[in-house]
Amino acid sequence: MTESIKKSAIVAIVGRPNVGKSTLLNHILGQKISITSRKPQTTRHTLLGIHTEGDFQLVFVDTPGIHSEHKKALNEYMNHAATQAMADTDIICMIVDRTHWNADDERVFKHVKRHSAKLVLVVNKVDLLNDKGRLLPYLEELYQKSGADEIVPVSAFTPSDVQRLVQALVKLSPVGEAIFPEDQVTTRSSRFLASEIVREKITRQLGDELPYSATVAIESFDVGERFTEIHATIYVERQGQKKILIGDGGSRLKSIGTEARLDMERLFDHKVVLKLWVKVKANWSDDARAMKSLGFGDAD
Known part of the structure; x- marks a missing residue:
């Protein structure tokens, strides 16, 4: 401190x-x-x-x-x-x-x-x-x-x-001592930041087609000596949205993954291997229990 x-x-x-x-x-x-x-x-x-x-x-x-x-x-x-x-x-x-x-x-x-x-x-x-x-x-x-x-x-x-x-x-600002160490920039975990980066790329590439229907859950986040391997699942609400998100021959999902991986490598200063999956969880955005299972309300 x-x-x-x-x-x-x-x-x-x-x-x-x-x-x-x-x-x-x-x-x-x-x-x-x-x-x-x-x-x-x-x-x-x-x-x-x-x-x-x-x-x-x-x-x-x-x-x-x-x-x-x-x-x-x-x-x-x-x-x-x-x-x-x-x-x-x-x-x-x-x-x-x-x-x-x-x-x-x-x-x-x-x-x-x-x-x-x-x-x-x-x-x-x-x-x-x-x-x-x-x-x-x-x-x-x-x-x-x-x-x-x-x-x-x-x-x-x-x-x-x-x-x-x-x-x-x-x-x-009032007079007071530091709350956090001087080299700390956020309290959010790397897992959270990774999920948000993926969601940003979805929003930027498909904002008009999938404005608010996608969310991202990090299934695993393994930091190794040579690279960090991240597995993430993108949840949408309907089968048609899944098709849009994957794109022809997986082209859209690949583009989202590439952009997200490059941002993660800049943020984490480490090589990243990113694997994405897409699943349907019907009406998750209007279901408080489903939202909690997807990390809404978690502090990390």
């Missing part, structure tokens, strides 16, 4: 789906631990990202996007995970997409207001604003509306913006 830390904080990152929460976290950490895609609701689980620099440590809790759909057990699980993450945090970092405040942002803000944590509003993707002149009046409007402790406009892809956000969070 580092003894030089003078300030530390637990920071919940919240917002509606697809505002860039996971992308921003990855840029703060300087490495990818949270999966991303253009599809809303890509993030399903809370994930801790730990940023230690100089004399401070920020422990970020990346959350699923809070949304209005309550049709399935999966939607309920994701909303519950996001709202629970705001409890017992020092700072809530609410991400909004440029000047596009909508009903989902309002819903998130209602949850945020229930907590006594410091509030930082992050106006993300400002590089995509067509009319930059709208930004300052909008920031003033947000301040009047929210009473936020800080409002920080950023582009997640601009290092100086990211550093400015980090410094704003440090300014609001």
